[in-house]
Amino acid sequence: MQTIQGDGFTVTVIKSRRRTTAIKIKDGAVSIHIPNRLAITFAQEFILQKTAWIQQKLRHQAHAKTQRASIKKQFIAGENFLFLGKHYSLRLIEKNSKVSIIKRSQTLDLYGRQNRLSKTGIHAALVAWYKQQAEQYLTSRTLYIANQINLSPRSISIKTYKARWGSCSQHTDINFNWKLVLAPARIIDYVIIHELCHIQYFNHSSQFWSLVEQFCPSFKQERHWLKENSYTLEF
């Protein structure tokens, strides 16, 4: 495999039948994808021009990685958990009863028998609680917005997704990731509007985005927030 040494990074050269040149940076690895017919000197020149941009991307990715690592949940008393963008401190309260969670103004109080207050028990209880909250909040909020903007889905469901916040099928069945209820309300509204707009445009065309903008004028900010902060909603 051919590589090019950049200023503080190494670039893997990948030649293919593609027509355009692109630099990809993933998990700290840089690669340049160039059309077969182009010489390696072209790639070298291209990288030289993009050096500042590559360095910035690499710094950014490294920073995000440390942030993600530091945010890994422990599922212990006193730990903070997000709900609608607000932090709640987890309180564990031993009680001879079924597991239940009550959200207070500053805390999430988890009641249950001692053997249920282990790390896995807490994790399971929180996931169940969030899913239940998501079902209530996202369903009623979606119905409300759907009514306002006159785009109604056939159904609304809550799912577990690894890397998406929502989806809309061609039959206008809308699904949301339950983890969305950890995000601030304005971010949730953007995702809801985004999925509802797919009822009208089943693509990401410019018409689609202008419809989103019509109902959510600041959508670029919300979209950007999701890109930058999704890791804080991880579970």
Ligand SMILES: [Zn+2]
């Ligand atoms: Zn979409």
